[in-house]
Each structure stands twice: as structure tokens, then as C-alpha cells.
Amino acid sequence: MAKQKKSSKRSASVSEKRSEHALREVQALISNGRFSPGERLPAERELAELLGVSRPMLREALNILESRGYIDRRSKSGNYVCTAIPSSVRDTIEQAVNSSLLGFHDIVEMRKVLELWAVEKASQSPERKSLQALEECLRTMRETSSLRTEEQFDRYREADLGFHQIIAEMTGNLAYIHLFHFLATLVKKSITMTRQLVHNSFGKENLGYHQAIYEAIREQDPLKAKLAMLSHFQILGKRLSPRESRKSTRFR
Numbered sequence: 001m002a003k004q005k006k007s008s009k010r011s012a013s014v015s016e017k018r019s020e021h022a023l024r025e026v027q028a029l030i031s032n033g034r035f036s037p038g039e040r041l042p043a044e045r046e047l048a049e050l051l052g053v054s055r056p057m058l059r060e061a062l063n064i065l066e067s068r069g070y071i072d073r074r075s076k077s078g079n080y081v082c083t084a085i086p087s088s089v090r091d092t093i094e095q096a097v098n099s100s101l102l103g104f105h106d107i108v109e110m111r112k113v114l115e116l117w118a119v120e121k122a123s124q125s126p127e128r129k130s131l132q133a134l135e136e137c138l139r140t141m142r143e144t145s146s147l148r149t150e151e152q153f154d155r156y157r158e159a160d161l162g163f164h165q166i167i168a169e170m171t172g173n174l175a176y177i178h179l180f181h182f183l184a185t186l187v188k189k190s191i192t193m194t195r196q197l198v199h200n201s202f203g204k205e206n207l208g209y210h211q212a213i214y215e216a217i218r219e220q221d222p223l224k225a226k227l228a229m230l231s232h233f234q235i236l237g238k239r240l241s242p243r244e245s246r247k248s249t250r251f252r
Contacts, residue, residue, distance in 0.1 A: 019053075019057050019060045019061055020061075021051075021053065022051055022053045022057050022058050022060070022061035023061040023064055023065065025051045025053075026041075026047075026051070026058075026061055026062070026065060026070075026071075027065070027070065029041075030070060030071075030081050031174070032174070033174045033177070035081045036081060036169065036177060037081050037082060037083050037177060037178055037180075037181030038080065038081065038165070038181065039080065039081050040077070040078045040079065040080050040081075041071065041078065041079040041080070041081065043078065044058055044059065044062075044079075062079060069082055069083070070082055070083070082181070083178045083179075083181045083182045108233065110183070111183070111233070112229075112230070112233045114176070114179075114180070114183075115164065115167070115229055115233075116226050116229055116230060118167050118168055118170075118171050118176065118180075119167055119213060119216075119217065119222075119225045119226060119228075119229045120222045120225060120226050121170070121171040121172070121173070122167045122170035122171055122217055122225070123216060123217040123219075123220055123221060123222045123224075123225035124220065124222060125220065126170060126217050126218065126220065127170075130166060130169070130170050131214075131217070131218055133162075133166045134163060134166055134167075134214050134217070135214070136159075137159040137160070137162045137163040137166065137210075138159075138163070138207070138210060138211060138214060140155055140156070140158075140159035141156055141159045141160060141163075141203075141206075141207050141210065142207060143155075144156040144159070144203070145203035145204045145207050146203060146204075147202065147203040156203060157188060160206070160210070161184060161188055163210055163213075163214075164180070165180065165181070165184065167213075167217075168180035168181075170217075205235060206232075206235065209228065209231055209232035209235060210232065212228040212231065212232075213225060213228040213229055213232060215228075216228045
């Protein structure tokens, strides 16, 4: 009986170690850039084989990662990478936004500092596939720039956000890629608020700034790229009054 208990404890210990191993391995794949934020992880069978663990062990690890906010598990689609930034950090900033301690103006200023650096890096040696991805975002923005319907606006906003995400990925800086993904919700919110504040002229005017950014990146001109990005952010400064820029950006 005692031997049976020891055997049971040993099995539980081995199981726990394998589960921890799977957890660390998946975290490493995310942290070292093998799988970027927004990217779908391989199917469970393939991932279990890659890590050398059983599927039950892998599922246990994935459940923990989901609870910590590292992945998004979608029942009919698969498992998607969120960010390597701990949920404790994300929650603190989101609480500041929800309580209006962090306003729209703060988000815009934070984006401006980060994205001026990012576009400079991205313009130094852009790959053709990245330029093509930016072109695709511009094409969608152009097709929906009238913003006449909510469906058009949703497509426009996603393409706008995608444009900036691609620039983040072009930097090759894993810390920034994960940070930008974390900020994506705030970015999406700021895009929505900007559209509301600048009314119908937002779509085409904003498209023009993005076109200028793309052209500077394509020409591999870092200074021109930074100036184009700065002009993009100036649309907010010239359109918003101080009172409007401090409006709450509460999540909905």
C-alpha cells in the first residue's frame, strides 16, 4: 500500500514536471519571436510533438498560459499569441485608462514617441514582403476611406492598425513588437476617437499621411519617414482642443 502511494506521488511529480516543461517551452517560443503576437500557434497535435509532451500535458500548459493572458484560445479557430508582457502590467495600465487617469492625449503622446523610433528603424532596410503588406493595408484604407457605413469604418480601422503593426514587426525588436501588441487596444480606441472628432474628413486625410509614411519607408529614407510619421500625429494636435484631448478613453 505504501509502495502504491509512493508510486502515485512519483507519477504526479513527473506529470507536474512535464506540464511545467511544456509551459516553459511555449513561453520561450513566444518570447524569442518564433511566434509573434496575433499569430496562430500550431495545432495541438503538432505542437505536442514539437515539444515532446503528451496532448493532455500541453492542454494543461495552454490553460495556464490563457489564464495569464499569453494566448487567446478560440474554440473553432485555434490558439493565438497575445503578448509576453505579464497580465499584472497590462491590468494596471488598463485600470488607469478605465478610471480616466490615462486619457486620449496621453495615448497619442506615447504612440508618437514609440512610433517615430519604429518608423526610422523600419525604413532602414525594408523587405519586399513587408512593403507588400503595407500596400495591402493602404489598399483597404483607400477602398473604405469614405467611412459611410460601420462595416467600412471597421475595415478601415483594422487596416490602419495593421499598418502600424507591420511597422512594429519591421523593427525586429521583440520587446517593442510585444509592447505594441499590448498597446493595440489603446491604438484602436484612439483611431475610433479620432474618427469621431474629425468627422467625415478623417478617412481620406488620414490615408494621405499613411501613404507618405509608406513612400518614405519604400525609399529607405529614415528622416523622411520620421517627418511623415510626425505629420500623421499632427492631425490629432490640430484637430483637437485641449479639452477634447483629455476626454476619457474608457474601454467598451
